[in-house]
Amino acid sequence: ARLWRMLSFVVALPGVAVCMLNCYLKSKEEHERPEFVPYSHLRIRTKPFPWGDGNKTLFHNPHVNALPTGYED
Amino acid sequence: MTHQAHSYHMVDPSPWPIFGAAAALLTTSGLTLWFHHNITFLLALGLLSMILVMIQWWRDIIRESTFQGHHTPTVQKGLRYGMILFITSEAFFFLGFFWAFFHSSLAPTPELGGQWPPTGINPLNPMEVPLLNTAILLASGVTITWAHHSITENNRKHATHALFLTILLGFYFTALQASEYHETSFSIADSVYGSTFFVATGFHGLHVIIGSSFLSVCFLRLINFHFTSNHHFGFEAAAWYWHFVDVIWLFLYMSIYWWGS
Numbered sequence: 001a002r003l004w005r006m007l008s009f010v011v012a013l014p015g016v017a018v019c020m021l022n023c024y025l026k027s028k029e030e031h032e033r034p035e036f037v038p039y040s041h042l043r044i045r046t047k048p049f050p051w052g053d054g055n056k057t058l059f060h061n062p063h064v065n066a067l068p069t070g071y072e073d
Numbered sequence: 074m075t076h077q078a079h080s081y082h083m084v085d086p087s088p089w090p091i092f093g094a095a096a097a098l099l100t101t102s103g104l105t106l107w108f109h110h111n112i113t114f115l116l117a118l119g120l121l122s123m124i125l126v127m128i129q130w131w132r133d134i135i136r137e138s139t140f141q142g143h144h145t146p147t148v149q150k151g152l153r154y155g156m157i158l159f160i161t162s163e164a165f166f167f168l169g170f171f172w173a174f175f176h177s178s179l180a181p182t183p184e185l186g187g188q189w190p191p192t193g194i195n196p197l198n199p200m201e202v203p204l205l206n207t208a209i210l211l212a213s214g215v216t217i218t219w220a221h222h223s224i225t226e227n228n229r230k231h232a233t234h235a236l237f238l239t240i241l242l243g244f245y246f247t248a249l250q251a252s253e254y255h256e257t258s259f260s261i262a263d264s265v266y267g268s269t270f271f272v273a274t275g276f277h278g279l280h281v282i283i284g285s286s287f288l289s290v291c292f293l294r295l296i297n298f299h300f301t302s303n304h305h306f307g308f309e310a311a312a313w314y315w316h317f318v319d320v321i322w323l324f325l326y327m328s329i330y331w332w333g334s
Contacts, residue, residue: 001226004219008235011207012212016242019205026201036256041184041264050108057260064258 033063036070043068078104080139080147091128096122116217131211135307137211139299149306156310163280167321170276170329170333178333185264189333193257194266202253203330206246210319213242216311217288224295225301239315243285250278270329277321284318287311 045068048054055067062072077083100119106112138144144152186192197203220235254271261271291311294300298330300308 001219001222001228001231003109004215004222005231005235008111008212008216008219008238012208012215016205016208016212017311019208023201023205026198034193037193041186041191042193042262044264045263050111053294057262060260061252061255061257064256 033071036066038068038070080145081151082143082145082148084137087130087133089126089133092122093130094127096126135294135299139294144306146302151303152236152306152310156313160313163317167273167276167324170269170273171174171324174273174329174333177265177269181253185266189266191264191266194263196266197253197257197330199326199330199334203326206249207322209242209246209249209324212248213239214316214319216242216317219306221308222298222313224305224308225302225310232295233292236288236295240285240292241287243281243288247266247278247281247285273325273329277318277325280296280318280321284315287314 037055043066049057051058057065064070096119098119099115100123100276103114103116103119106114107116180190181187181189190196214241220232220239223229223232223235259267259270261267288311291308294307299305
C-alpha cells in the first residue's frame with residue numbers, strides 16, 4: 001500500500017493539479033462566438049424535444065448554442 | 074437438524090427479481106409514453122420502483138453474505154464470474170457506440186461538408202478540460218488501488234482516506250463533464266457529430282455515476298466493518314467496474330476527443 005499511497009500523492013494528484021492549472025490559464029482567454037450560418041445538417045429538429053417548448057436541447061446554453069433560427073440573444 | 078452438504082448458496086425465495094422485471098417494464102413503457110404523449114407519471118413510477126428494487130435486493134445480498142455468512146469461496150467464485158461477464162457485456166455495449174462513431178467519422182458524407190469534424194462544428198480542445206478529466210480518472214485508479222492494498226493490509230485509516238479520495242475524484246469528473254455539456258457550442262442535435270459525441274460520452278457519464286454510487290456504498294460498508302482483509306468482494310467488484318469506466322474514458326478521449334477533432 002505504501003507504493004500506491006506514494007504514487008497517489010506524488011504523481012496522480014499533482015498530475016491533476018497541473019491539468020487544473022492548465023485549464024484555468026486557458027480559460028482566461030476571451031473566445032468569440034462563431035457567426036451563425038443556418039447549415040441544414042446542424043440544429044436538426046426532426047421531432048420536438050419532450051420538454052419545455054420542444055426546441056431547446058437538454059443542456060441548452062443561450063450564449064453559445066444557436067436555435068435553428070439563430071442565436072437567441 | 075439438516076444442513077447443506079455443499080458449498081453453494083440456495084437463496085431463499087425473493088420478490089426482487091419479478092419486481093425488478095416489472096420496474097423495467099414500467100420504465101420502458103413510461104419512456105415511450107413520455108416521448109410520444111408527454112405523460113411523465115409512468116416513467117416516474119418506473120424509475121422509483123427500479124431504485125427501490127435495487128436498494129432492497131442488494132441490501133438482502135449484504136445480509137446474506139456479511140451477516141449470515143452464506144458467501145463461501147465457491148459462492149464468491151461464482152460472483153467473480155458474474156461480475157466479469159457483466160463488465161464484458163458493458164464493453165460490447167460501448168463497442169456499438171464506438172462503431173457508430175467510426176462509421177460516420179472515417180468517411181464523412183457530403184452533407185457534413187466531406188470533413189470531420191463536420192462544417193460548422195467547433196470541437197472541444199482535447200488539451201483543456203478533457204485532459205483534466207483524463208488525469209482525474211487515472212488518478213482515481215491509483216487511489217482505488219491504494220485503497221485495495223490498505224484493505225488487504227488491515228490499514229483502516231488509509232483505506233478510508235483512499236476510498237474517499239477516489240469518490241471525490243469521481244464526483245469532480247462528473248461535475249466537470251456537466252459543466253462541459255453546458256458550455257459546448259454544439260448540441261446533440263448538431264449532425265451525427267453531436268449524436269455520437271453525446272450518446273457515447275453521455276452513457277459513459279451515466280456509468281461514472283453508477284460507479285461512484287457503487288463506491289459510495291462500499292465506503293459506507295467499509296466504515297461499518299463489513300470487509301475483512303481477505304473477504305471484500307463487494308469492494309473488488311466496485312474497483313473492477315471503476316477501472317472499466319476509466320478504460321472506456323481513455324478510448325473515448327483518444328478517439329472522439331483527440332482523433333475526432
